[in-house]
Amino acid sequence: MELVILGSSGGPQPNRERSAPATAIVRGDDIHVIDCGNGVARQLVAAGLRLRNLRSVLVTHHHVDHNADLGALLHLAWTAGLVSPVDVCGPPPLARMIELILEAGRPDIEHRELLGRPKLAGLLRLREVAEPGVVITTPAMTITAGTALHPPMPAFAYRVDADDSSVVVSGDTAASEQVAELARGADVLVHEVYSPNHLDRLLAGTNAGVAELQRHFARAHTDAESAGKIAKQAGVRTLVLWHLIPYDLDEDEWIRQASRHFDGEIIVARDLMRIPVQ
Template identity: 30%
Template sequence: MRELVLLGTASQVPTRLRNHNGYLLRWDDEVILFDPGEGTQRQMLMAGLAVTPIKRICITHFHGDHSLGLPGILQRISLDKVPHPVTVHYPAAGQEFFDRLRHATSYWDNAEIIPSPVSGASTVVETSAGRLTALPLLHSLPTYGYRLDEPGGRRMVPGLLAAHGIAGPLVGELQRAGRIGDVTLEQVSVERPGQSFAFIMDTGLCDNVHELAAGVDMLVIESTFLTEDAEMAAQVGHLTAAQAGAVARDAGVRALVLTHFSQRYQDASRFLDEARGTFDGDIVVGADLGRVPVPPRREATVA
């Protein structure tokens, strides 16, 4: 299963309907929690999610609405005796904040938590789901966006296998060896593109916003403001819904998920209207406890 669970979609100030940030990406057996803000542990309970499957946590930056839920999540991981290591990625420049949150209160700490700070112009980590890349963004303190890229592969085509007399155990042998006699893997298969996902929070427009978003199947991106407040957005390092839509359009994104909404706007449909003015693809206006499936894999056509 590949889906995004929206645990919280507010920005700095939560509302009656929107909790602070929290996003759980289920990507087969790689489960990643992004930006656990205050209340994330309870939101997971409301969504019917356990902490046990979480393999890694990604923090974009150390503002409270993106990280104050981390202590509760880490303590719950210990309480539930999660049997595997949990890696936490966060800006290296915020090490002091991570250390405080890691041991914010006294508890029986029996979990294997692996700190993995990101820094510099780029940090790349290989995971079971693919390559996780962190790139710096433009905000009031060190902030990183994340991108997950699944490696491509090949899909066997039954008709081509039959035409070349390849069946049974020979199919597996061909996949492993790449060749059986005069028959090559390329002759009986087509490319299977890998899927990709990007997560971009608190930032002004910059080159890395576009690089993170380029060609992804799903883009989760902040749209804190509407265009009427574009000047304020630029001053505080945030995006408007129209800018988020333009990023998705220029990057060739397949599915756009808007989130991190300012409490000053009462009508969420305005974010959709603005983004629709710059992007005509699939758009989801994030709502707490919503679930958004990753778009189906793009399949190569058989020549």
């Protein structure tokens, strides 16, 4: 099993250095995507992965940096030759979102179905995730959702177990006992991070309330030092710092903060990075 970082930045604003949040878990030819930030389909192709091999898409929560290209990924995988079913999982209102996505794409979809493609809607197996638990199980793999702490949004982290190895992707979350428990004994924990000391620069020029955003970060995101604490508590082998806010902070600074409490391997995510999970 392999973890591929498709996008390592955090937040809704595009930048020139990092793509929006998305990861892929690859086992054999099968691809399981967690979060669908802007550009996810292109990043999959840039990583040398075939869109037609998409087997599941898991959305952690419905902020735009995590779901902006959900519809585009499914649609483009289909035009790239998808013929196998795809499990699509995420919090409500996932089913309504997929309904609207298919309606918006109807002119193109109907034309391509006339050309002999299988019906796109028939390939999508939807599961709205309202509580923690197993969301996908196959003879080779189990994917489990765990509650994340990202108010006011319902949010989930996901754990993928296969071949006696495991990886957990936190999505957006404050430091959370539930995420630590989900990651217990995992080989790799991919955890979001932000730097409180750099928020002023980040929030300069925003059209939202600065004080409100500062409160949001404090209660709904995790600084790198706390991510290290979670990794230590969970007993993971490797901590991958991801969803980087700000995206351009020096990697050594991220590692310095996270290593205050975690003495395992620490990796600062980069776009298209490939990490064996074993």
